[in-house]
Amino acid sequence: MLTKTITVALVGNPxxxxxxxFNALSGLRQRVGNYPGVTVEMKKGQFTVGGVAVDLIDLPGxxxxxxxxxxxxxxxxLLLGRRPEERRPxxxxxxxxxxxxxxxxxxxxQLLGLGEPVVLAVNMMDVxxxxxxxxxxxxxxxxxGIPVVPIQANRGVGLDVLTKAxxxxxxxxxxxxxxxxxxxxxxxxxxxxxxxxxxxxxxxxRRLLLDVGGYVExxxxxxxxxxxxxxxxxxxxxxxxxxxxVPAVEARVRYGWVRPVVAAAVAKPAERPxxxxxxxDKVLTHRVWGTLVFLALMFVIFQxxxxxxxxMMDTLDGVREIAAKAVERVMPPxxxxxxxxxxxxxxxxxxxxxxxxxxxxxGFIAVLEDCGxxxxxxxxxxxxMSRCGLSGKSFIPxxxxxxxxxxxxxxxxxxxxxxxxxxxxxVAPLMSCSARLPVYTLLxxxxxxxxxxxxxxxxxxxxxxxxxxTIAPLVALVxxxxxxxxxxxxxVMELPEYKRPTVRGVARRMGEAGxxxxxxxxxxxxxxxxxxxxxxxxxxxxxxxxxxxxxxxxAEKKLEGSETKAKEARDAGEAVPEEVEKAAAEAEAExxxxxxxxxxxxxxxxxxxxxxxxxxxxxxxxxxxxxxIASFPAREVFVGTLGLLYDxxxxxxxxxxxxxxxxxxxxKAAVRKEWAGDPVRGPYHTAVALSVMVFIxxxxxxxxxxxxxxxxxKSLAWPAFTFAYMTVLAYLGALVxxxxxxxxxxxx
Amino acid sequence: xxxxxxxxxxxxxAEVEEVTGQPGWVGRLAELGIRQGCxxxxxxxxxxxxxxxxxxxxxxxxGDCSQILVRPVDGVPTAC
Numbered sequence: 001m002l003t004k005t006i007t008v009a010l011v012g013n014p015x016x017x018x019x020x021x022f023n024a025l026s027g028l029r030q031r032v033g034n035y036p037g038v039t040v041e042m043k044k045g046q047f048t049v050g051g052v053a054v055d056l057i058d059l060p061g062x063x064x065x066x067x068x069x070x071x072x073x074x075x076x077x078l079l080l081g082r083r084p085e086e087r088r089p090x091x092x093x094x095x096x097x098x099x100x101x102x103x104x105x106x107x108x109x110q111l112l113g114l115g116e117p118v119v120l121a122v123n124m125m126d127v128x129x130x131x132x133x134x135x136x137x138x139x140x141x142x143x144x145g146i147p148v149v150p151i152q153a154n155r156g157v158g159l160d161v162l163t164k165a166x167x168x169x170x171x172x173x174x175x176x177x178x179x180x181x182x183x184x185x186x187x188x189x190x191x192x193x194x195x196x197x198x199x200x201x202x203x204x205x206r207r208l209l210l211d212v213g214g215y216v217e218x219x220x221x222x223x224x225x226x227x228x229x230x231x232x233x234x235x236x237x238x239x240x241x242x243x244x245x246v247p248a249v250e251a252r253v254r255y256g257w258v259r260p261v262v263a264a265a266v267a268k269p270a271e272r273p274x275x276x277x278x279x280x281d282k283v284l285t286h287r288v289w290g291t292l293v294f295l296a297l298m299f300v301i302f303q304x305x306x307x308x309x310x311x312m313m314d315t316l317d318g319v320r321e322i323a324a325k326a327v328e329r330v331m332p333p334x335x336x337x338x339x340x341x342x343x344x345x346x347x348x349x350x351x352x353x354x355x356x357x358x359x360x361x362x363g364f365i366a367v368l369e370d371c372g373x374x375x376x377x378x379x380x381x382x383x384x385m386s387r388c389g390l391s392g393k394s395f396i397p398x399x400x401x402x403x404x405x406x407x408x409x410x411x412x413x414x415x416x417x418x419x420x421x422x423x424x425x426x427v428a429p430l431m432s433c434s435a436r437l438p439v440y441t442l443l444x445x446x447x448x449x450x451x452x453x454x455x456x457x458x459x460x461x462x463x464x465x466x467x468x469x470t471i472a473p474l475v476a477l478v479x480x481x482x483x484x485x486x487x488x489x490x491x492v493m494e495l496p497e498y499k500r501p502t503v504r505g506v507a508r509r510m511g512e513a514g515x516x517x518x519x520x521x522x523x524x525x526x527x528x529x530x531x532x533x534x535x536x537x538x539x540x541x542x543x544x545x546x547x548x549x550x551x552x553x554x555a556e557k558k559l560e561g562s563e564t565k566a567k568e569a570r571d572a573g574e575a576v577p578e579e580v581e582k583a584a585a586e587a588e589a590e591x592x593x594x595x596x597x598x599x600x601x602x603x604x605x606x607x608x609x610x611x612x613x614x615x616x617x618x619x620x621x622x623x624x625x626x627x628x629i630a631s632f633p634a635r636e637v638f639v640g641t642l643g644l645l646y647d648x649x650x651x652x653x654x655x656x657x658x659x660x661x662x663x664x665x666x667x668k669a670a671v672r673k674e675w676a677g678d679p680v681r682g683p684y685h686t687a688v689a690l691s692v693m694v695f696i697x698x699x700x701x702x703x704x705x706x707x708x709x710x711x712x713x714k715s716l717a718w719p720a721f722t723f724a725y726m727t728v729l730a731y732l733g734a735l736v737x738x739x740x741x742x743x744x745x746x747x748x
Numbered sequence: 749x750x751x752x753x754x755x756x757x758x759x760x761x762a763e764v765e766e767v768t769g770q771p772g773w774v775g776r777l778a779e780l781g782i783r784q785g786c787x788x789x790x791x792x793x794x795x796x797x798x799x800x801x802x803x804x805x806x807x808x809x810x811g812d813c814s815q816i817l818v819r820p821v822d823g824v825p826t827a828c
Contacts, residue, residue, distance in 0.1 A: 063776075063779040063780060064775075064776075064779040066775055066776075066779070068772060068776075099803065100802075100803065100804055102781075102802060103780070103781050103802070103804060106779060107779075131803075210775075211772070211775065212771035212772060212775070213770070213771065213772050214772065246771070247771050247772075247774060247775035247778070248774070248778070248783075248784070250775070250778070251775070251778035251779075251783045255783070272803050277805075281791075281798075281805070285792060285798060287794075375807070378807075379796060379798070379807045382796045382807070382809060383794075383795065383796070386795075386809065391809070392796070490769075490773045490776065490777065490808070490809070491796060491807075491808065491809035492776070492777065492780060492782075492806060492807070492808045492809075493806070493807045493808075494780070494804065494805065494806055494807075495798070495805035495806070495807055
């Protein structure tokens with residue numbers, strides 16, 4: 001029986017090996033803690049040591065406790081026990097990189113001011129030793145006045161000693177003394193504290209004085225009014241006059257305190273040896289060779305996403321079909337069967353099919369991030385991205401969105417600048433994702449292949465992808481100049497040492513991404529699929545009151561009967577009688593006509609016809625408009641809905657490229673015949689096709705992307721904004737495409 | 749002789765003399781080790797440039813809100 005629980009907060013610089021230590025300590029017993037109002041996620045893990053349960057909170061990697069945003073403030077509040085969700089930590093575990101102690105101890109020196117016991121874990125002792133750096137941990141402990149434990153988190157070395165030290169610190173540890181600030185500074189802190197009262201901890205009063213324009217200042221000036229601002233400005237002016245200007249005084253005091261500590265406890269070689277990282281970086285950060293390696297790597301990743309995922313996607317698709325068929329066989333026709341087979345299995349199934357792609361992409365991202373290459377890629381791409389007001393860190397998320405915007409948006413977590421991150425999230429869905437591909441292939445094959453030179457289809461497809469590649473940076477630029485205005489942030493990023501990624505770490509990331517995706521598919525996507533199904537299903541009786549399902553069933557029976565007869569005839573070696581063939585064709589046509597009639601009369605069909613005036617300027621009839629509207633929850637639905645509308649039955653989007661597939665051919669032929677035969681739009685059918693493609697390319701037709709934007713921005717306003725601007729943009733794009741296309745067609 | 753950081757050539761060492769600009773960013777740079785009195789080497793010039801600060805590689809694009817003035821020094825200093 002456990003008697004007691006202690007809480008430990010894990011804090012460290014990015015690249016100190018924090019996540020590795022967290023995973024090594026808590027194993028699989030971890031979950032993601034969400035905090036209202038912020039976009040950061042903090043992980044919580046558990047382990048036991050000496051019969052005591054330990055709650056371990058993994059705070060986001062940071063270089064300092066000077067909070068500049070609500071996200072950074074959460075970490076500070078958590079450490080001070082000011083968050084209602086968490087207990088105040090009993091011990092703060094500070095992790096530092098042994099080969100880079102002077103820099104990492106800066107954060108440790110800030111932690112010493114929190115008033116809680118601190119335990120220092122010196123990680124990557126092996127890397128430091130390989131560089132000839134010797135760290136005397138006993139000496140370091142004496143100099144700092146806190147327990148110091150050498151560890152190698154990636155191999156689990158030193159963890160026993162560490163957990164025991166944590167336990168001892170929780171039981172009888174004392175809050176250590178950090179570096180002392182000049183007496184003038186302490187006087188100003190005391191004066192401010194009197195004004196603020198006892199509600200504000202001394203730690204925050206110091207941050208208020210030190211962090212010019214920081215989050216603590218914004219918050220306290222907001223609650224205490226302008227008098228505090230005036231006081232602050234006076235205090236800072238007095239400090240500057242006394243020779244300790246903020247913020248320089250903090251760096252001076254802390255580094256001045258760290259330097260003798262490191263000098264006493266660390267032996268460094270006179271000359272830094274050339275490491276593997278240096279040699280690799282000579283090539284990998286080179287403007288020419290580095291860029292070539294980067295492009296080759298990107299090609300391999302996308303090839304793997306498209307080709308490598310195919311067998312698994314086909315398998316999942318097969319399972320989905322079998323499940324839908326099974327439900328249709330077992331259950332009697334009716335709303336419930338339709339809901340299960342069409343709404344749940346086919347609808348949600350068509351989304352789950354993307355699971356392998358997402359897991360492969362995240363596997364690559366995990367490998368590249370863990371080995372340290374991601375920072376190099378961001379460095380190489382920064383020059384390009386700075387032209388549209390973003391930084392190199394936005395590149396990978398945008399490129400990932402070509403596969404799917406959902407993992408792309410999840411990958412924006414590496415961008416710390418909030419405005420850059422938002423801008424990246426808002427434009428990522430403009431990149432042409434894999435779900436748009438079936439629409440492009442169908443329409444290009446139907447309208448831009450026969451009668452055109454051989455290079456036209458490929459060029460059109462390329463142009464569709466280029467729409468995303470050019471519009472997304474332009475929109476980002478506009479956003480950064482208007483809504484997300486702010487000074488160009490200083491882009492500064494550490495390039496960590498190259499490391500070998502662990503299989504366990506990569507597998508964990510893939511698993512997490514897959515689980516997050518499945519959970520979404522089970523909620524948001526499920527709900528929207530059911531909605532669209534219902535809108536297409538009801539009313540499900542014809543004017544005489546007979547359910548369409550029964551009539552279709554009857555037509556299917558007739559069809560089956562004719563087919564059996566034809567088969568019997570063939571088996572017997574006779575020619576198939578003409579009337580049997582005719583009956584089969586009639587039954588098939590009847591079945592498809594019924595399906596079409598049903599969809600036309602449905603709520604969504606009626607809406608499509610009511611909205612026809614809005615579709616007129618972009619060159620669509622009510623059927624195209626309806627297919628577009630039906631595909632708002634997921635653009636994958638577009639092709640299938642067209643299939644239903646043109647009475648050719650269900651179409652497998654993947655079979656479109658395959659000329660041997662009769663249904664795919666049927667839809668292509670039907671679309672071509674219908675669009676070209678239209679008395680008004682007929683002459684402009686190519687313009688109509690391009691207008692639809694441009695609309696699909698620019699429009700936000702993906703409920704899961706909206707859901708993930710909502711989750712990542714923790715707001716409803718940003719997904720609403722993204723939806724609105726993309727829909728407007730798509731409509732305008734389609735309008736221009738159709739009108740210009742019509743003009744050209746008239747001229748030719 | 750004081751120079752803006754971006755005037756240095758590849759491989760040159762310098763001592764940081766002054767970091768000016770928005771206080772918030774001056775603080776952020778100090779946390780990363782770029783502060784008055786520290787020594788750094790330009791590994792790759794340009795924007796962004798690649799710096800070596802006591803064995804740690806930083807990639808930096810100063811932008812409008814901060815400026816780093818440095819004094820070039822000869823040879824390779826041992827530590828900063």
